[in-house]
Each structure stands twice: as structure tokens, then as C-alpha cells.
Amino acid sequence: HAPVVVLELMRDRTDMTVLAIELDTNEGTTHEVFSRFTTRSNEWTMAKMCVTAADSQYHEWVSHLGATHLTFEPHIIALHNTIRKKNHALWSFFEPLTKDTLFLNCAVVIVLVLPVLPDDSPISLLHFPGSARLTLAEFGPKSFGDVVTSVGVGQFMQLNKNRWEKYHFFESSALPDELANRGFDPDHKFPGYFYRKDGMLLWNAMGDFIADFLTEVYGPVEQQD
Numbered sequence: 001h002a003p004v005v006v007l008e009l010m011r012d013r014t015d016m017t018v019l020a021i022e023l024d025t026n027e028g029t030t031h032e033v034f035s036r037f038t039t040r041s042n043e044w045t046m047a048k049m050c051v052t053a054a055d056s057q058y059h060e061w062v063s064h065l066g067a068t069h070l071t072f073e074p075h076i077i078a079l080h081n082t083i084r085k086k087n088h089a090l091w092s093f094f095e096p097l098t099k100d101t102l103f104l105n106c107a108v109v110i111v112l113v114l115p116v117l118p119d120d121s122p123i124s125l126l127h128f129p130g131s132a133r134l135t136l137a138e139f140g141p142k143s144f145g146d147v148v149t150s151v152g153v154g155q156f157m158q159l160n161k162n163r164w165e166k167y168h169f170f171e172s173s174a175l176p177d178e179l180a181n182r183g184f185d186p187d188h189k190f191p192g193y194f195y196r197k198d199g200m201l202l203w204n205a206m207g208d209f210i211a212d213f214l215t216e217v218y219g220p221v222e223q224q225d
Contacts, residue, residue, distance in 0.1 A: 002024070003022060003051045004021070019035065058151075061156040061159065062160055066156070067163060072101060093213055112143060176200070
């Protein structure tokens with residue numbers, strides 16, 4: 001399913017609740033719309049379960065793996081080829097952020113694209129002959145990702161392709177910009193949106209830490225030419 005969810009903002013603006021769900025959205029056809037007011041309890045629960053499954057898979061395949069791990073990969077290579085290679089003072093800041101990421105990315109890609117192995121060899125995924133030459137673009141039938149998820153590797157690549165085509169490092173990586181793109185900038189009054197509240201606390205804390213680190217390396221701004 002590729003569900004569409006209609007959310008209702010409470011009058012006191014402290015909470016949102018699910019108002020209606022459409023599970024299938026193919027053009028040219030009519031599909032049932034589930035509502036918490038008109039749908040039987042078991043069907044309403046089923047519709048919410050389908051939304052949860054779709055949302056969790058998008059989070060893991062796109063937001064987590066695609067937009068975090070794989071998107072960070074070229075930046076890590078660039079950091080190694082420049083800052084680390086020249087023993088730049090900022091490498092001590094970037095080193096723990098890049099540690100093991102390329103290894104994890106390689107391991108995940110291998111696990112996703114390999115055919116499912118026999119039950120008696122679950123640990124041999126990373127040692128499968130020729131596995132180091134496989135990439136996401138070479139996935140085959142019965143790939144591990146196709147078996148354990150309903151999205152599948154092919155659809156995952158298409159979803160990430162759609163996201164990467166719109167990717168801009170500064171606009172896509174800053175939490176305030178991401179919130180604004182969703183319509184939740186600071187001017188939007190929604191005290192119950194704790195993702196924004198807690199997220200901005202972390203964002204500002206990281207900004208303060210980075211500013212302190214740069215000050216330690218380069219000195220205060222007023223001392224710089």
C-alpha cells in the first residue's frame with residue numbers, strides 16, 4: 001500500500017489525530033476511505049497498521065539508509081581525501097563522525113542484494129563469493145531485502161532516486177529548513193509537536209558545540225582577519 005493519511009489538528013493545537021486513511025491511490029480507480037467515525041473498529045485498526053508498516057519502511061529504507069548512511073558516503077570520502085590526508089586540525093572533530101560508516105554501508109548493501117542463503121549458513125552473508133563486487137544496482141531475484149520487506153530493493157532504489165534528485169546539502173541537511181519545508185517553521189503554532197521542540201534543542205546544542213570547537217581551533221572571531 002501507498003497510503004494517504006488525513007490528520008486533524010485539535011482546537012487547542014496541542015495534538016493531532018488521524019481522521020481518515022486511504023490505502024490505495026492508483027489513478028483512475030475508486031478506493032475505500034477508512035475513517036475513525038464510520039469504519040468498524042477492526043478495519044480501522046488494520047488501516048492504521050498498514051500506514052505504520054509503510055511509514056516504518058520508508059523511514060528505514062529512505063530516511064535512515066538512503067538519506068543518512070548512503071548520502072553521507074561521498075562526504076566521508078571527500079573528508080578522507082582532503083582533511084585527513086593533510087592532517088588538518090578539524091580531522092579530530094570529523095573522525096568519530098565517520099568511523100565505521102563505510103564498512104556498515106558496504107555490509108548493508110551486501111546483505112540487501114544477496115540472494116537468501118540456506119538456513120544453515122546465516123553468518124556467511126559477508127563472505128559470499130563475489131559479494132564485494134555487488135552493488136545496489138545489481139540486485140537479483142529473491143534478494144534479502146525483497147524477502148524481509150514489502151517495499152523491496154527495486155522500489156527502495158526508486159524512492160531514494162526521487163529523493164536524491166532533489167537533494168541539496170545545505171537545504172536538505174539543516175533541521176530548521178526541513179521543518180519549514182514541512183510547514184512547521186517557528187511561526188506555526190503547534191505546542192504539541194515535540195519532534196520540532198526536542199529536535200531544535202538538539203540542533204542548537206550541536207551548533208554550540210561546533211562553535212566552541214572552531215573557536216578552540218581558530219580562536220575567537222574577533223581575533224581573525
